[in-house]
Amino acid sequence: MEEITLGELIMNLRIKKNISRARLCDGICSTVALGRYESNERVPDKFLIDCILERLGENSARLEFISSEDEFSKSVYRRDIEEYLDNRQYSDVEKILEIYRSNTQKSERLHYQYIYFKEGEICFENKKYEDALDLYKKALDLTERLDVIDKGLCDKLLSDIETGLLYKAAETYKCMGETDCADYIFDELRKYLMEQEDDCKKKAEYLPLVVIHTAETEINRSNYGLAKQYLNMAEELLIKEYHLTGLEKVLELKRRLDEDNDEEELHRLLAIKILNTRNVDGTISDEGIKLWESTIKQI
């Protein structure tokens, strides 16, 4: 394959998608700086590259563009943070976040955005919703995405982290009972993500989850037909990507809306419930076996 410089990659993508420099770099760097990156006069750090590429609807770059020792160690921290978060080892996450923080200057906004995001996630998991929301807002403000919360996207582009932040902020509002705020953000996110290409990572990850929330809202408004449409959309997206997260909720809600309790639907829901009680190694837990024995086996 032909070798292409980073600058050329960014510029080609930007031009192809008809995006101005100003719109792309809004909140993260100056247009002059972006111009320098595009002409290869300067090389941005990998985190910034990822942000730019993601806003262009591409998935983040592989390690090829790491250009400093500092950037490398930060990428190792991030990898470990994500792993600990997946395993719910929150005190370990906090330890690494502290090290990350101590190695980050205040001027490195994108890195701080990441730090606040992860700190927010820990608060969220510990049900400290106000604190979580504060951190998410602080993070969003760093790249001028805070006013999306009440003013909408208005043509702004989002990186994966910015998308995640908005999603979590909406989720937090929902947990706090502020459903109007939550619904507004979910709506904006849904419209934005639907415009992205199918292979866009943030679309695959967040759109189904956003749509599930939208479906719940429609159920609360008694718009059952519309809710069903959204649930079908969410189901289709999740299954296409072979995802599991959110699938149990979709099937549960669908079952609640369906008048005739389809046996096939029940089987599917139970399969997913059993899957969700897996052991760490993926094997069916005793709980799962009991669930199966007390339901399907009786049929």
Place this chain on the structure above:
Amino acid sequence: MGEHNKANIIKYTRKYMNITQAALAENICDPVTLARYESGKLEPSDEKFSLLMQKMGQSGEKYIIPLASTDESAKSLINEISDALEKGDYAKVEVLLENLKRQRTFLQEGSENFQYLKRLEAIVAYESNKIDAHEFITELKSALSLTFKDFDECSLPKHRVFTQTEILLISNIARQYGISGNKEKAIKIYESLEKYFMGDIVLNDYMPRYAVLANYSSVLGLMGYYDESIAVCIRGLKWMKKHNKCNLIYNFYYNIGWNIKKKIDCGMESETMLSVAQCYVWLGCELCKLYHEDMRNYRNMCKFYEENFAYSQ
């Protein structure tokens, strides 16, 4: 992986681990050579790179290079083909392949793309009975040799960076050996594939890995190595859980259930596990249907369920 990247990865990992150049280079290369690697003046071979990284206790980022194209329409065709292939819809694969072959950019992008096409053509020809099993293996090996000439069935070079197509070809060859009765050869190849995956941070590899492990566990089970087969399934499940994906997991659950049942049948396992075996097989069937996987497999799994569990309590 570009030279720029290898240089940086070595340098930054060494500094991150607080090791001097002299200490790292010892028994691997000259310190001067290491300095040249780190400055990018000299590119280390895959082998040297791997040795250096392993010495630092890091297995290094190894990529299984996925098939990529700069052409948008080729990209979406590749995804559709992948999908159709997993579901066993070979007629659709054939049609999509014809479309792909018309994308000139794709063909011009290099020998890996050509190899990709050759692999798929061989699969379609075999599945539609245009070539027999023996010819199929020959075609697969011929495709592999386009980019990898020294394929030794007993061991894969640890330090070579494989592309996704190459891994899938090797896995296909192993599977064919398994199907045509040469199970020992199949196992040997799977073992070397697993060794290749083992212990390394391999990026972009979920597709090859789950496909390899699913077939590996099947061959082991058919040879009567029930516990080993279950162990491979568990490795597969654990890995898929970590990556939050459900492609082919039906296969792992079904295989576990199948193996437990076989163990019960030959007295290696107590009858009390019958319910557990049944649950696993049931889950395999349900997941296959839920994720719209290969319907041929679904029918076979349902048949196994009917024959072995339908009349049990």
